[in-house]
Every structure is written in C-alpha cells, then in structure tokens.
Amino acid sequence: DAMVIQNPRYQVTQFGKPVTLSCSQTLNHNVMYWYQQKSSQAPKLLFHYYDKDFNNEADTPDNFQSRRPNTSFCFLDIRSPGLGDAAMYLCATSRVGGWTEAFFGQGTRLTVV
Amino acid sequence: AQRVTQPEKLLSVFKGAPVELKCNYSYSGSPELFWYVQYSRQRLQLLLRHISRESIKGFTADLNKGETSFHLKKPFAQEEDSAMYYCALSGQGGGSNYKLTFGKGTLLTVNP
Numbered sequence: 001d002a003m004v005i006q007n008p009r010y011q012v013t014q015f016g017k018p019v020t021l022s023c024s025q026t027l028n029h030n031v032m033y034w035y036q037q038k039s040s041q042a043p044k045l046l047f048h049y050y051d052k053d054f055n056n057e058a059d060t061p062d063n064f065q066s067r068r069p070n071t072s073f074c075f076l077d078i079r080s081p082g083l084g085d086a087a088m089y090l091c092a093t094s095r096v097g098g099w100t101e102a103f104f105g106q107g108t109r110l111t112v113v
Numbered sequence: 114a115q116r117v118t119q120p121e122k123l124l125s126v127f128k129g130a131p132v133e134l135k136c137n138y139s140y141s142g143s144p145e146l147f148w149y150v151q152y153s154r155q156r157l158q159l160l161l162r163h164i165s166r167e168s169i170k171g172f173t174a175d176l177n178k179g180e181t182s183f184h185l186k187k188p189f190a191q192e193e194d195s196a197m198y199y200c201a202l203s204g205q206g207g208g209s210n211y212k213l214t215f216g217k218g219t220l221l222t223v224n225p
Binding site: 033043050094096102104107 | 215
C-alpha cells in the first residue's frame with residue numbers, strides 16, 4: 001500500500017549518459033518534491049512542483065531537470081551525470097491548503113560509473 | 114527565507130537516559146514544524162508535528178515561538194530510537210513558503 005513509489009530503487013549510469021528517475025503517487029497531492037541526499041547529509045531540495053508550476057531552487061545545477069506530465073507522476077532527468085551526482089534521490093508529496101505532512105518514497109540510489 | 118538549524122550532528126546517550134535533540138528555526142510568518150526520522154535502510158517518515166501536540170513513541174516537541182525552537186525530547190531513550198532525526202519547517206503565505214525545508218539532521222545513538 002505504498003503511496004509514493006520510486007523507480008528504480010537502484011540505478012547505475014555511465015558518466016555523461018542521461019538518466020531518468022521516476023516517481024508516482026496515489027495520494028492526489030498537489031505538491032511533488034525532488035530531494036538529493038548524499039551520504040550522512042540532510043535531504044537537499046532540488047525543485048518542486050505545485051500542480052503544474054515548477055519551482056527551481058536557486059542552487060540546483062542546470063544539469064537537473066524535471067517533468068510532471070500529470071498529478072500522479074514526476075520525473076527527474078539528469079542530462080549529463082557526473083561522479084558528484086551519485087546520491088540517493090528522494091521524491092516526496094504533500095498537500096497545500098491545509099496543515100499536512102510530506103510523504104516520502106523509498107528513494108532511488110544513483111551510482112555513476 | 115526559511116532556515117532550520119540542528120546544532121548537534123551526533124548525539125549519543127545510554128538506554129534509559131533522557132534525550133533532547135535541538136532544533137531552531139528562522140521564519141518570518143507562522144511556521145509548521147515537524148520532526149522526521151530515518152531508521153537504517155528505511156524511508157524518511159514523519160515522527161510528529163507541532164500542530165498535533167501528540168506524543169509518538171514517547172517523543173514530544175513543543176514549539177517555542179519566543180526562542181524559535183522546536184526541540185525533540187524523550188524522558189527514557191530506547192535502543193530502537195537510534196536513527197537520524199531531521200527537524201523540518203514549512204510555512205504559509207505566498208510564493209513557495211509551503212515548501213518543506215530540512216535541518217542537517219542529528220544522528221542519535223542509544224547505547225545499551
């Protein structure tokens with residue numbers, strides 16, 4: 001009964017080869033987030049969608065892009081992964097319009113070789 | 114701008130001892146404060162939020178607006194409490210104030 005599902009759980013990609021991570025939700029939440037979490041560090045917000053409105057963090061590299069074709073799905077595209085992009089990528093959802101929590105997926109562990 | 118500060122990166126206590134994980138925040142409006150927990154190899158999950166005023170797994174946290182703090186407390190720590198704890202904030206209002214911002218986290222180790 002997982003509510004935020006990330007695929008794949010583990011992704012290995014080559015240096016410079018584009019990669020896409022996916023996230024789906026069954027909660028019908030209007031906000032979807034992508035966080036990057038490196039070892040022993042806090043989740044770092046990359047960007048988020050409020051419905052179709054895309055909100056990029058100021059320090060998110062241009063190498064990272066996102067798509068949200070509909071309410072349920074959100075994708076993280078890394079155009080040219082570098083070794084420094086190896087991390088856990090977390091997707092989360094929340095509902096704006098009331099006090100609520102964020103629900104997280106299990107994450108995708110990205111390895112760049 | 115939203116900011117969450119967790120001054121302790123690591124905290125180690127013995128089983129049965131009281132534990133307090135500190136969190137301070139900076140936000141100009143009315144914030145909602147959360148504590149999230151990440152157990153080893155598990156997803157990040159909500160532990161508690163200030164608006165609920167509830168106690169989860171023996172943990173409580175009180176929002177102190179005067180001191181802009183939201184410290185997490187438990188009177189008697191258990192070994193299963195060992196985890197990474199993140200304080201987080203979201204706000205109301207226009208712009209992107211609703212987005213969830215995390216502190217750097219505190220790794221709690223409860224020793225037998």
